[in-house]
Amino acid sequence: MKPETRKKIDELFRHYPERRGALLPAIYLVQEEFGYVGPEAARELAEIFEIAPVAVWEVLTFYNMFYTEPQGRHHVYVCTNLPCSLRGARPLIRCLEERLGVHAGETTADGRITLGHEECLGSCGTAPVMRVDGVYHENLDLERALAIVDQLD
Amino acid sequence: MAQITIDGETYEVGDGLTILEALDQLGVLMNEVELPHYCWHPKLSVDGSCRLCQVEIEGVPKLQIACNTPVRDGMVIHTKSERVEQARRGVMELLLLNHPLDCPICDQAGECKLQDYAFDYGVKHARTDLPRRPAKKGFELGPTIVFDQERCILCRRCVRFCREVSQTGELGVFQRGERSLLETFPGAELDNPYSMNVADICPVGALTTKDFRFKVRVWFLDDVPSICNQCGRGCNINASRSNNRVYRFVPRRNDAVNQTWICDHGRMSYKGLTEGRCTEARVGSRRVNYDEAVSTAGDRLRSAIDAKRPIVVVASPFASNEDLFVLQRLIGDLGCEPGTFAIERGDSDALLIRADKCPNAEGARALGFLESDAAVGEAAIALVLGRVAPERLVNVETQVQLVSHEADISVSADVVLPVRSHAEYLGSFTNFERRAQRFSPFLEPCFEAWSFGDALTEIARAAKVLGWEQPFDVIRVSRELAQAVPAFAGLDLESLPAEGAPLR
Numbered sequence: 001m002k003p004e005t006r007k008k009i010d011e012l013f014r015h016y017p018e019r020r021g022a023l024l025p026a027i028y029l030v031q032e033e034f035g036y037v038g039p040e041a042a043r044e045l046a047e048i049f050e051i052a053p054v055a056v057w058e059v060l061t062f063y064n065m066f067y068t069e070p071q072g073r074h075h076v077y078v079c080t081n082l083p084c085s086l087r088g089a090r091p092l093i094r095c096l097e098e099r100l101g102v103h104a105g106e107t108t109a110d111g112r113i114t115l116g117h118e119e120c121l122g123s124c125g126t127a128p129v130m131r132v133d134g135v136y137h138e139n140l141d142l143e144r145a146l147a148i149v150d151q152l153d
Numbered sequence: 154m155a156q157i158t159i160d161g162e163t164y165e166v167g168d169g170l171t172i173l174e175a176l177d178q179l180g181v182l183m184n185e186v187e188l189p190h191y192c193w194h195p196k197l198s199v200d201g202s203c204r205l206c207q208v209e210i211e212g213v214p215k216l217q218i219a220c221n222t223p224v225r226d227g228m229v230i231h232t233k234s235e236r237v238e239q240a241r242r243g244v245m246e247l248l249l250l251n252h253p254l255d256c257p258i259c260d261q262a263g264e265c266k267l268q269d270y271a272f273d274y275g276v277k278h279a280r281t282d283l284p285r286r287p288a289k290k291g292f293e294l295g296p297t298i299v300f301d302q303e304r305c306i307l308c309r310r311c312v313r314f315c316r317e318v319s320q321t322g323e324l325g326v327f328q329r330g331e332r333s334l335l336e337t338f339p340g341a342e343l344d345n346p347y348s349m350n351v352a353d354i355c356p357v358g359a360l361t362t363k364d365f366r367f368k369v370r371v372w373f374l375d376d377v378p379s380i381c382n383q384c385g386r387g388c389n390i391n392a393s394r395s396n397n398r399v400y401r402f403v404p405r406r407n408d409a410v411n412q413t414w415i416c417d418h419g420r421m422s423y424k425g426l427t428e429g430r431c432t433e434a435r436v437g438s439r440r441v442n443y444d445e446a447v448s449t450a451g452d453r454l455r456s457a458i459d460a461k462r463p464i465v466v467v468a469s470p471f472a473s474n475e476d477l478f479v480l481q482r483l484i485g486d487l488g489c490e491p492g493t494f495a496i497e498r499g500d501s502d503a504l505l506i507r508a509d510k511c512p513n514a515e516g517a518r519a520l521g522f523l524e525s526d527a528a529v530g531e532a533a534i535a536l537v538l539g540r541v542a543p544e545r546l547v548n549v550e551t552q553v554q555l556v557s558h559e560a561d562i563s564v565s566a567d568v569v570l571p572v573r574s575h576a577e578y579l580g581s582f583t584n585f586e587r588r589a590q591r592f593s594p595f596l597e598p599c600f601e602a603w604s605f606g607d608a609l610t611e612i613a614r615a616a617k618v619l620g621w622e623q624p625f626d627v628i629r630v631s632r633e634l635a636q637a638v639p640a641f642a643g644l645d646l647e648s649l650p651a652e653g654a655p656l657r
C-alpha cells in the first residue's frame with residue numbers, strides 16, 4: 001500500500017481507544033487505493049493491527065461493502081429486498097444480467113461493470129432502486145435502467 | 154459460595170461461575186446433569202453461539218444459556234422442562250437444516266453429539282425443501298486435518314482453540330449469517346504442533362484427523378488410560394484399541410497436567426509402539442532364545458560378582474518408577490556405584506511440550522539416579538536399560554542391554570534382551586512437576602518379553618544374587634517402593650488415583 005494510505009491509518013489510530021477499532025475505516029482506505037482488499041492487503045493490515053490475518057478476513061467478508069476481489073470500473077447494485085422486489089426489482093436485475101452477459105455478483109470480462117444485489121437501500125418509497133457508483137436511481141423501469149447502464153464507459 | 158438447585162437437586166458452588174462451569178467443577182456435567190451443549194468447552198472462552206444449553210431459571214421470564222449465565226445464590230434451574238426441551242428441538246432443527254446427515258460415511262458417528270441429540274430432539278422430516286447451504290466436502294485444511302465443511306455447525310470451538318490455546322489463529326468464520334463458513338485464511342494452512350486437538354473438540358464430524366479418518370468405527374474401540382512417554386509433561390491419554398491394535402491416542406483430561414490437550418507429536422507416537430521393535434534376544438551376533446540370553450547375562454554377572462570386579466548400571470528415563478526401584482535395589486545389593494541416566498533434549502514451548510524427551514527423568518532422580526552423559530568407569534559388566542551413547546561404555550567389558558526397539562541397540566552390546574514398551578505393562582512415571590501417574594497395558598506384548606523390572610529380576614535370579622529368589626510382581630514392587638522411598642509414600646499403583654498424585 002502507498003505510504004499515504006499507511007500514514008492515514010496511523011492517523012486513524014489516534015481516534016480510537018483500541019487500535020482494533022480503526023479496522024473498518026482502515027479497510028475503506030485500502031479499498032479506496034486498490035478498489036478491493038485481497039489476501040495480500042489483508043495480511044498487511046493484520047501486521048499493522050497486530051492481529052491474525054483471519055481476523056481481518058472475518059471482518060472483510062462479513063460486510064457487503066468490502067470486496068475481496070477486483071471489481072469493475074463501475075458498480076451497479078440493484079436492491080432486491082421485499083419492497084423493491086414487489087415493484088419489479090427481480091425482472092430488472094435479470095434484464096441487466098442479460099444485457100451485461102454476467103450473473104449478479106460478477107464483473108464483465110472487459111472490467112467495465114460489476115453487477116450485484118443490494119439489501120434495502122432505505123429508499124423503499126421510491127422502489128425499485130439501484131445504486132450506480134454510489135448514486136441512487138429511483139422509481140426505475142427497465143428502459144431507464146438499461147439506458148443508465150449503457151452510458152457507463 | 155452459592156446454593157443452586159438443578160432439577161430438584163441442591164449443589165454448593167463457587168461464586169462467579171457460570172452454570173455450566175459450576176456443573177463442570179462439581180464433576181456432574183454430563184453425568185448426573187445431562188445438559189446438552191456444543192459451543193461451550195471447559196478450556197475455552199465462552200461463545201454462546203449454539204444456544205443448545207438453554208435452561209429455565211425460576212423468576213427469569215426467558216430461557217437463559219447456561220454457559221454464559223452466572224450462578225446466583227438460591228437460583229432454581231430446570232433443565233428438563235417442556236419449555237427447555239422445545240427450545241432444544243428448535244435449535245436442533247435449525248442446525249440440521251444445513252447438515253448433510255451423512256452419518257453412514259462419517260467418522261464421528263458413534264461419538265457425535267449432533268447425532269446423539271438429533272436422536273433425542275431432532276425432527277424426522279425437514280419442514281423445508283430449500284437446498285442446503287453450499288459447502289465443500291472432505292478437503293485438507295493442512296497436513297493433519299480433513300474438513301467436511303457441510304457438517305460444520307459453526308460452534309467456533311476450533312477457532313477459539315487456535316486463537317486461545319495454540320495461539321496460531323489459523324481458523325476463522327467468514328461471510329455472515331446463513332452463509333457463514335469456517336475456513337483458513339486464503340492460501341494458508343492449519344498447521345501447528347497442536348493442530349489435531351481440533352478434531353477432538355469438534356462436536357460433529359466436520360474436523361477429522363487424516364491419520365484416523367476411515368480407519369475404524371469408534372464403537373469397535375475401547376479406551377485404556379495411559380501416559381504419553383514422549384516428553385517430561387506426561388500428558389494423560391486414552392489409547393483407543395481394537396483387536397490388539399492401537400488406532401489412536403486421544404487426550405484424557407487432567408487439569409493438573411495437560412488440560413484437555415496433547416501435542417501432535419505425542420498423539421502420533423502410537424505408531425512407534427509397534428514399528429521397529431526389537432523382537433529377538435542376542436548373544437554377540439547370535440540370535441538366541443530368551444532363556445539363553447538371560448542365563449548368559451546371569452553368568453557374566455555372577456563371574457563379575459565372584460571376581461569382585463566393578464559392575465555398573467545405566468538407567469533409562471523411559472523406565473517406570475517400579476523398574477527403576479528394582480534397579481536401584483539391585484545396585485544396593487551388588488554394591489555398585491550409583492546409577493546414571495542421560496536425557497535427550499529437544500524443542501519446548503510454553504503450553505505442553507517439554508525439552509526433556511522422556512517420561513520419567515524426575516522418577517529417576519527421586520530414586521537416586523544421577524543425570525550424566527559422561528563415560529561410566531571401568532567395569533567388568535554393565536547393565537544398560539534402553540538406548541545409550543556408545544562412548545559412555547568404552548571402559549566396559551561386557552554390555553547387557555535391555556531394549557524395546559531395534560534402533561536402540563548399541564553396536565557394542567554383548568547380550569541384548571528385548572523388553573516391552575510402556576504400552577505392554579503396568580507401571581507409573583513421574584512427570585516434570587514430580588507427579589506420579591499410572592499407565593496400564595493396552596497391547597499384548599508383540600513377542601515373548603518382559604518389562605525392564607521383570608528382565609532385571611530374571612537376570613539377578615539367574616546370577617543367584619542373594620535376596621532375588623522371587624519373580625517380579627509389579628504390584629508387590631510398587632508397594633515396596635511406597636514403603637521404602639518416602640517420596641513415594643502412599644503412591645503404590647493400587648492407591649494412585651486416575652489423575653496421578655504429586656510425590657511427597
Ligand code: SF4
Binds near residue numbers: 311
Ligand atoms: S469445524 Fe467443528 S469445531 Fe469448528 S466450528 Fe465447525 S463444528 Fe465447530
Ligand code: SF4
Binds near residue numbers: 415416507
Ligand atoms: S506434550 Fe509431551 S507428554 Fe504431552 S503429548 Fe506432547 S510429547 Fe507427549
Ligand code: FES
Binds near residue numbers: 081085121122124
Ligand atoms: S427494499 Fe429496496 S430500498 Fe428498501
Ligand code: FES
Binds near residue numbers: 191201221
Ligand atoms: S453451549 Fe451455551 S450457547 Fe453453546
